[in-house]
Amino acid sequence: MDYITLNELVKALDLEIIYKSNNIDEVKINKSDVNRPGLQLAGYFDHFAHERLQLIGNVEWHYLNSLPEDIRCERIEKLFSHPIPAMVISRGLEPFPEMIEFAKEKNVSFLRTEHSTTKFINLLINHLDYVLAPEITVHGVLVEVYGMGALLIGESGVGKSETALELIKRGHRLVADDTVEIKRVEDDIRGTAPELIRHFMEIRGIGIVDIERLYGVSAVKNWEFIDLVIELEFWDEEKEYDRIGLDEEYTEILGIKVPKLVIPVRPGRNTAMIVEVATRNNRQKMLGYNAAIALDNKVKKEIEKRRRERMGN
Incomplete structure (x- = not known):
């Protein structure tokens, strides 16, 4: 979303609405920033970030309370003369009458929160960062396996949902089936399911099942960071699949590089178990240990050792 x-x-x-402007449905918030207008209340309006939400906290309120009534009225009027999206007062503080008066005159919504100023700023920025984050939708299944988010993709009918179902039976958790909504929040990407189909899964031959009701709340999760992309594909006898793992493949999602594996699927192959191993192995790589590189180093040392023995003879 852009706003x-x-x-x-x-x-x-x-938020409590003290005064509701007649265009509250039209005012767009498109930046995850907030402004505490301390300098403005002191009379300095150069570089005023009026496009942000304005927040009156405990310090600003007590400063205003210390001003003579005529100066306070002048500063508040000048503040509301700028096209600010809304004014928020924290800690459940009582607004000055002049604030309500100018909010009505300038048609600016006046809001209140019971939260402390710092806590409200954190809540606001976190919420706006998430809502305004870049977003895409992909066809796939997102599951949490050993605390890591594994995004299963592949052709329709390859067995993504069946693999996820087997993982759920093994104690892992479903995040999204069929449609995965992915957002980039700072340097991480996380996926969730659309609200309408959250916790539901389609199994061919059975139909729609409710995973939360079948397996309990411990079998589902609302969202998860995506740590690994696993592409399931039908086994191709003509294709040479990676058997060592030295060459790591990545895919880019919303500008973030994510490790990717291609796992061939055929009857008799336990795909769910392979996904478990893949996530465990990926965790080891994140912790600095790569089994393929470790084996490659051992082989190279053994070759070098034998070469020196031959030279010594």
């Missing part, structure tokens, strides 16, 4: 409306933000953060 969130002010009304959507009010509902998401459970």
